[in-house]
Structures are given as structure tokens and as C-alpha cells.
Amino acid sequence: MKIALMNEFSQAAKNPIVLEQLQAVGHEQGHDIFNVGMNGDNDHRLTYIHLGIIASLLLNSKAVDFVVSGCGTGQGALISLNAYPGVACGYCIDPSDAFLFAQINNGNALALPFAKGFGWGAELNIKYIFEKAFGGERGQGYPTERKESQVTNAGILNQVKLATAKSFLDGLKSLDPELIKTAVGGERFQQCFFENCQDDKIAAFVHPFV
Amino acid sequence: MKIALMNEFSQAAKNPIVLEQLQAVGHEQGHDIFNVGMNGDNDHRLTYIHLGIIASLLLNSKAVDFVVSGCGTGQGALISLNAYPGVACGYCIDPSDAFLFAQINNGNALALPFAKGFGWGAELNIKYIFEKAFGGERGQGYPTERKESQVTNAGILNQVKLATAKSFLDGLKSLDPELIKTAVGGERFQQCFFENCQDDKIAAFVHPFV
């Protein structure tokens, strides 16, 4: 899988710690990791609002397969990412959350708390979360005998999101353009997005902002 | 506050346990509690998909001020509720999550895991979560000196959700009508909704389905 990590300003200083764990697990499991948000306190400033924008761009354009996001408690990132069609973002504090979300909900994003509960040794928990989030085949249900009904509901949920939302690009066009401009302003985001984007219309939408 | 509790089929048997705690805290803190989902295994069958519909109806019509929802892990309810404009649903596993969400994000719904991690004594944790979710004034920021920026971001997030979504009723009209019919079919939901709804257009939309 192609997995993008994105941190906002309040926990930007933790990006190297989280990235290290994600890269270690990605290396072991054969995933490509992209670090597309802030990587330190002095970086291009993003809030969880911007994370929602870049996560939805990466996922809807199939530039990446999965997004790892978060903020202080994770709740802002969680709601922000889920505001977009094509994004199904779960919340995760331990490895079994990660496994269950992968098997039952088979969403394409996680929001993690990078400050709340993130004490000494938190890099271990983050690593174990990644191990269980990205190891093995996803969407197999848990327990497996409930796979069919779980997959059905996950599919209905995606349809509901498409029904209640404007088309992805119409939604973006309704946003304050300043939000988009800031969101897509980072060099690492742009590289990941333009090199992997598989949707010309979404690429064409982003171009004027960079 | 008016607070609605809603359980889906997989954890319907736990509704009485959760309701008891919510009523106890509501009684102590002066909130009105409405039990609008399933209250047992033999009840009118709802999935987390239906919870999103009834939560969004209750919140957008101001029939209630807050919704407590959940499912096995809580993730399905979480994404389902957040699919609607006017709903900002957080995820919560301990009392400090509840407090921080109330102060920082000031959303209007919670999704709780009613199976995962819900072992012996879980009714205590649920009670303590409710105590901290609904006690005291919300939206004061945490720590309080960050209130201004936190309130600003929460406001932008609500705007983003309005921008990316169709109008609430247009979204509902895009859903499979069978989903809505099932969602609003419960007697306790209907009573709560019609007695407290403050929006004639939303009431008019629901009427044909009951």
C-alpha cells in the first residue's frame, strides 16, 4: 500500500517519531510511506482542517491508499477527514482497534491522538498499531463468520457518504480557497500528490493553488 | 440539555445498562434523556447506518442537543454520524476524552465502543464518561488559554462540513428511502422527534416515512 502520514502544527514535533515507526513497519510489510504534513515546529503551518483537505485529495485521486492522520486528541482530524466523500476515517488508540477497524470497517484513514495519552513509550504503541493496521489482508471481517454483513454495511456507509456529500470537487470548490491554498502548499505533499495522482480532474483542480 | 441515546442491533442488549448510567448522570446534572434506538435484541432492527440518519434528524431539527451513539467498536457509528452536516461526532473511551472533546471540539455527538473493551465494570466507565461529557459549560477550551484558537477551528470545521455536504434535506433525499423508513420506524424515536422538532421542513420530510 501507499500510506501517507500527516501531522498538523500542534504535534508537528512528534512527526519524526511517528514517521520512524511507520517507516519501520512499512519496510517490514512492503508499504511505501509518504510524509506529507508538517515534520517540525517551523514547518509550513497546517491545522486539522488542512489535513482533511489533503487527505481527501490523496485518497480520492488514488495517489495513496491509506492516510494516517491525527492531532492533539485526534478528534479534530477525525471529524475533518470524515467531512469528505471517499474518506472513511477511524479512531484508534491500541493495536486491536487498528486490527478491528481494518477487518470490520476497512476504511482508508486513521486519526490518532498524538498528545493525549502520548507519553513515554508511546512510540511502541504507535508501532504496534501500525503493525496490526497494515499487516495482512483487510476487510476479512471479525470474527470472519460475520464478514458478509460487515462488508455489506461498510459498502452502504460509503454510499451514504456519497449521497449526503456534494461531488468531491464541488465540495472543494465550496471551501474558502485560502484553506486549500495553505493545505496544498507543502512541498512533500505536492510531490506525493502530483507523482501519484490518478485523476486528471483532481490534479487540474489542485494546480492553480500551487 | 436534551440528550438522545441510540443503540444498534449488535449491542442492543446493552441499552438498559447504558441508559441507566445516562439517566443517573442526567438526573444529577439536569439533562433530559431520550432513548431513541434499540432497547433489546427483539426490538425494531437498526444498524449504525440508521443511527446516522436519526442522529442527524434529531440534531439538525434541534429536537435534541446531543446524541450518544455507538456500536461494537464504535467506528461504524462514528463515521455514519459524521456523514451528515450539522453533526460533529467524537470518539471516546475514557472520561478525559469526553471532557477534552466537550471543551476543545464542542461537538454534538459521541460514538462509544459498546463491545470492544466493554467488559465487567464497563458501566462505571460509561458513567464517568457521561459525568465529564455533560458536566459544566462546554467549549471553554483546554487549556483555557487556547480557547480562542480551538473555538475558531471548531467553527471552521462546521463550515467545512456545510461546504462539502449537500443541504441536509437534499442529502437525505439522495439516500435509499428504505434506509430512512427503517431508521425512523421506532416509536420512541418518533415520539422524541415529533415532540421536540423545531424545524417544520425536516418534520415534513419525515412524516411520509412514518
Added chain:
Amino acid sequence: MKIALMNEFSQAAKNPIVLEQLQAVGHEQGHDIFNVGMNGDNDHRLTYIHLGIIASLLLNSKAVDFVVSGCGTGQGALISLNAYPGVACGYCIDPSDAFLFAQINNGNALALPFAKGFGWGAELNIKYIFEKAFGGERGQGYPTERKESQVTNAGILNQVKLATAKSFLDGLKSLDPELIKTAVGGERFQQCFFENCQDDKIAAFVHPFV
């Protein structure tokens, strides 16, 4: 109750945060709080080994009724305190742990993780833990209909500890005297101990070390 808080060197910097929460809850619930360990990085240096010594002195002499201890993960303090007869120390990461330990085990000490999991907002969790640990009558069982068997087992456990241990003072005399000297060297410990000690033999044992 008289409650003593004690921190060791690795988390000494967090003592003011924890003390503030304990004092707030103590004030609300009518307990007296004593801060008998380190209160900063430059303080008289104690490890979790020393915490076991001073906790056992305070509890066996009835100088205090309850001890709140901890270390990085809490495990070192936990085992260290439980090494002594007259000390029954539980481990606690959330408010319901604290309540259940008070009702079921009715021990007289807690070990808390002050680094692991101790992230942003951890002072809230600590406060809620104290609220549930020290509010209301202890030893009432949970659920209350199991009180009798739970109280019986807690009583047997105390007897087992007395059976497997030397007498408290004989045990202390078997320790390296340097450990005791360092353990009791703090001014705040000495004040709490000598002003509240209700056992002349234990006081006489400590005197030569100060």
C-alpha cells in the same frame, strides 16, 4: 484520610502536577495530603526502591492511611511497595480501576504510571482517578452483592502477606542500611512521619537514620 504522595527521580518533575490534582480532590473530599517524595529534579534523590521503604513506614506506623506512588511505568513502585507486609498496593490507569480497587481489594496504596501513557491532559485522568479512589466508603464490594466474598479474600490476602514476610521491623533490619538512610532523608517525609507516627517502635527504628 491522610494520603501521602511520593514520586521518585525519573518522574520528579511531574510531582507538582500530580500534587495539585491530589490536593484539589483532597480539599473537595476532606482528606489531608502529604507530599513526601521528590518534588522536582534537583531534590533529594529517590528510586522506586526507596518509595517502598517510606510507604511501608508510613502505612505500618499509621502515620498515613493511604499512599499514592508511581514511577515511569508504575511497575517498579508497584512491586517495591508490595514487598512489605501491611502494604497492599494496586495498579491503576483509569478512574474505574481506582473505584474497583477501593471497593473490591480495599488496599492502602496505588502505583500509577507517571510517564507511560502520561501525555497531554494526563492531569485530568489523574484527577478523575483520585476522585474515584477516595470518594465514598471503601470496601463495599463490587457489585455489592459480592461484598462478603471479596472482603473475605482481601482479609486472607493480608494474612498471607503477614505469613510470608518477616515482621515488618525484622524485614527493615535485613535491608542495606544505606537504602533506608536515603529513603528517610527527605525533610517532608520526616515531618509527615514523625508528626503522625502512631507506633513507637517504628519511630525508634527510624530515628538513628535521620
Added chain:
Amino acid sequence: MKIALMNEFSQAAKNPIVLEQLQAVGHEQGHDIFNVGMNGDNDHRLTYIHLGIIASLLLNSKAVDFVVSGCGTGQGALISLNAYPGVACGYCIDPSDAFLFAQINNGNALALPFAKGFGWGAELNIKYIFEKAFGGERGQGYPTERKESQVTNAGILNQVKLATAKSFLDGLKSLDPELIKTAVGGERFQQCFFENCQDDKIAAFVHPFV
């Protein structure tokens, strides 16, 4: 390693679930697993008091290298096991607890909560805990640059326990013989103990009770 699992009466019904996970991890990592407590509700009745006795027998006689115990909250087992010299029992609710305890404290027992927090999917968490508790070399410190001081303190802690306790057999002889008789009465315990015991005096002590 030789690892013994022991459940008491209140959570005896969960023994097969826990055993399955422990065996799976043991198989993968090359450990031998012994199931020495209750394995169902109708089994030879043990409380957490008895678990302390059989854990201390197995560990002090080097019949096994590690004990996995627990009870409803885990606190009773925790204090009961730690009542004996030669036993250093930690408490663990997530995989990183298990890893940190192995690396920092390098104890020889764990107490787990088998009711509190043990909801749906708990077998996953238990499995992940075992993976991190028993994978790789123990006692390496965390972070590794603190190994020396952590190993030193763990060694002092073991000495403290030996100093405060009677000799192991003198302690056992001070217990109510009925407790020992019940504790050692199980067939699976006896098989594990007598086939693996490496201490003739301890074996001679146990013989009259079986």
C-alpha cells in the same frame, strides 16, 4: 521459556480463550505452555490466593520460567503473587506494558485483568500482549541506554524482596495448610510441578499435600 497460565474461579470460563492465544504465541516463538489453574467453571476451585501459592512454587522451584495469572481486575492476583520472594509480578493492559515490563523490570510474572475491560475482541489484545511479553531478549532496558540503571534497580528490588520475606519455605509453612492443599490439588498443576521442579526441598514440601 516454560510459561504457566493460571486462572481462578471468577474468570475460569475464559481460560480456553486465553490459553488458545498463549499457545499460538508460544508455538510461534518456541515456548512451552502449561495450563495449571482452572480451565472451566466446574473445575477444582481456586481463588487469587491460591494462584499466589502455585505461582511461587513453580517459579521458586524453576519448574517454569514465567507465570501468566490474573483475576477479574487482576489486582488480587497481582498482590497475591507479589507476596512471595522470588516472584516479581507486573500488571499489564496493553502490548507496550508487556514490552516495557520485560525490558525494564524483567520480572517473572504478569497479572492481567480478565473481566475488567475484557470485552469483545479482548482475545486480540491478549494475543498482542503475549507477543510483546515473550518475543525477543528480555532485560535489555528501555530505552537501551538506560539498561544499566534499570537492571541495577531490578536486582536491588529482588534483594529487597528476599530481605523482607521469610525464606520461601518458611513462609509457606506459616500459611494455613488448607490453602496450600487446595492450591496444589489440581492435576495439571501437579503434573507441571513434579515433572519440572528443580528443587528437591520444595518438591518434598509439596508432596504431603497431594
